[in-house]
Amino acid sequence: MTVRDDELKAGLGRFLSARWKATTTVEAVSRIPGGASRETWKCVAAVGDERRGVIVRIDPETSLIDTDRATEYRAIEAAWKSGLPAPEPLFLEHELEWIGRPFSITTEITGCQSSPDGIPLDHREALGRRKWRLLGQIARLEPLALGLGDVMPATSVETCAMEQLDYWAKVIADDEIHPNPVAEAAIRWLRRHPPPPAQKLSLVHGDYRTGNFLYTPDGDIKAILDWEMAHIGDPLEDLAWSLDPLWCWSEPERAGRLLPHGEAIALWEEGSGLRADATALRWWQVFASVKGIGIWISSSEDFQNGAAKAPILALAGWLMTDRQQRILVDYLSPNSGHKFYEVAA
Amino acid sequence: MIPGGSAGVDSLAARILIDLIPKATDAYTMADLGMLAGLVRMVGQDFDRAAEVLTSDLEGTRAIFREAEPHIVDDNLKRRMAEVVASRPESLAIPVLNAHADIAMRVLIDLQATVENAADAGADWAAALDRRIWAFLDEYVAKRAYDSAF
Numbered sequence: 418m419t420v421r422d423d424e425l426k427a428g429l430g431r432f433l434s435a436r437w438k439a440t441t442t443v444e445a446v447s448r449i450p451g452g453a454s455r456e457t458w459k460c461v462a463a464v465g466d467e468r469r470g471v472i473v474r475i476d477p478e479t480s481l482i483d484t485d486r487a488t489e490y491r492a493i494e495a496a497w498k499s500g501l502p503a504p505e506p507l508f509l510e511h512e513l514e515w516i517g518r519p520f521s522i523t524t525e526i527t528g529c530q531s532s533p534d535g536i537p538l539d540h541r542e543a544l545g546r547r548k549w550r551l552l553g554q555i556a557r558l559e560p561l562a563l564g565l566g567d568v569m570p571a572t573s574v575e576t577c578a579m580e581q582l583d584y585w586a587k588v589i590a591d592d593e594i595h596p597n598p599v600a601e602a603a604i605r606w607l608r609r610h611p612p613p614p615a616q617k618l619s620l621v622h623g624d625y626r627t628g629n630f631l632y633t634p635d636g637d638i639k640a641i642l643d644w645e646m647a648h649i650g651d652p653l654e655d656l657a658w659s660l661d662p663l664w665c666w667s668e669p670e671r672a673g674r675l676l677p678h679g680e681a682i683a684l685w686e687e688g689s690g691l692r693a694d695a696t697a698l699r700w701w702q703v704f705a706s707v708k709g710i711g712i713w714i715s716s717s718e719d720f721q722n723g724a725a726k727a728p729i730l731a732l733a734g735w736l737m738t739d740r741q742q743r744i745l746v747d748y749l750s751p752n753s754g755h756k757f758y759e760v761a762a
Numbered sequence: 763m764i765p766g767g768s769a770g771v772d773s774l775a776a777r778i779l780i781d782l783i784p785k786a787t788d789a790y791t792m793a794d795l796g797m798l799a800g801l802v803r804m805v806g807q808d809f810d811r812a813a814e815v816l817t818s819d820l821e822g823t824r825a826i827f828r829e830a831e832p833h834i835v836d837d838n839l840k841r842r843m844a845e846v847v848a849s850r851p852e853s854l855a856i857p858v859l860n861a862h863a864d865i866a867m868r869v870l871i872d873l874q875a876t877v878e879n880a881a882d883a884g885a886d887w888a889a890a891l892d893r894r895i896w897a898f899l900d901e902y903v904a905k906r907a908y909d910s911a912f
Contacts, residue, residue: 450793596867728797
């Protein structure tokens with residue numbers, strides 16, 4: 418069940434009138450496809466003669482990723498204040514009185530799209546260069562200095578990798594409908610081959626991939642989206658996730674369907690000022706697939722046992738689990754032909 | 763029964779793609795229908811192969827457990843392996859096969875962890891058995907692969 422259009426218009430109109438201290442009517446709402454963690458709506462708010470486009474993220478009854486809305490909102494705020502391309506955060510509302518569920522509001526960024534299928538071939542390399550340089554800039558951010566310590570768990574350069582592994586291994590154990598021998602083998606491999614300590618603690622976006630940013634037709638990135646899994650950790654985690662073969666399934670030689678993997682890594686190093694240590698990056702690449710399986714298994718569990726029956730939950734749970742397992746055996750099986758990119762450790 | 767199995771199910775997916783999506787009035791509904799069509803095609807693939815996939819899981823794990831049995835000293839693990847080797851599903855209904863396969867996979871997970879520890883300790887048999895288990899996992903993943911346009 419989703420929030421109904423009329424209820425959303427009325428409730429948001431009352432909320433924005435109160436916050437902007439000016440009579441505001443919400444004239445148009447449309448739900449944006451694709452988001453699995455929260456309902457995302459595009460709205461036009463009228464304040465006098467002015468029309469303001471806003472994006473409203475509403476907590477769902479059930480979602481692909483169980484996250485705290487404040488973490489996402491504060492991460493967007495930190496990115497925006499740091500000068501990274503991000504939507505301007507406007508409001509975070511926890512109370513149910515307006516539309517029946519908590520929500521957040523950001524400004525709408527117009528003239529862009531996010532679908533990986535829409536990227537013009539002529540501009541994909543420019544977009545790729547921008548994408549991994551920006552990820553390098555995220556790696557430079559100091560989360561504690563940005564005030565994120567009160568919404569994100571503390572960690573250390575020595576422990577952040579195993580803490581992330583413990584978290585996602587528990588998600589798999591808690592949410593699996595059937596046992597997952599491939600994921601379990603990968604988890605054991607990760608425990609037996611711990612990575613070196615992180616070079617530094619950074620703000621980790623948590624889901625940095627093609628599809629989670631808004632781009633213009635000429636290859637510029639105007640906003641990095643979907644910060645709901647943001648946390649403090651090893652910046653290599655984001656790099657490995659961005660390189661996961663799942664995001665370039667049809668073109669495994671191009672990271673995120675944009676650039677050769679080696680070039681993406683070099684651009685990240687340039688942007689971050691850090692080194693992509695091969696041993697550590699390989700650990701994070703295997704971890705990325707374990708984390709992916711955790712997300713997809715959770716979505717299967719939500720689809721099977723939860724109230725929401727959104728097709729995106731089933732699609733993620735069924736198809737992505739299949740592909741992520743194929744990636745893991747490619748990485749770890751002694752019989753592997755190594756189809757997918759792996760950094761030379 | 764659905765005549766033609768997956769071909770019949772695919773016809774439903776085609777109906778969604780060709781007839782219903784063009785009639786969708788907004789982008790969200792269009793995206794939902796596209797995903798539904800893809801999911802229906804995946805259901806069709808599983809319709810044809812599910813019983814074979816699960817019975818071959820059981821056969822594969824039984825063979826591994828028989829091979830591993832002489833090397834395993836943990837009595838509890840030996841007993842669980844022997845139970846899987848001796849068990850036979852009461853029917854070919856998918857929930858019954860799933861329940862048997864789930865038990866077998868849990869034993870396999872514990873066996874592979876034991877084998878890895880033995881390999882680390884230098885046991886010659888363990889490295890070979892670990893490769894054997896990985897060969898099973900390669901096949902386990904390959905036979906579950908979906909042919910999907912997404």
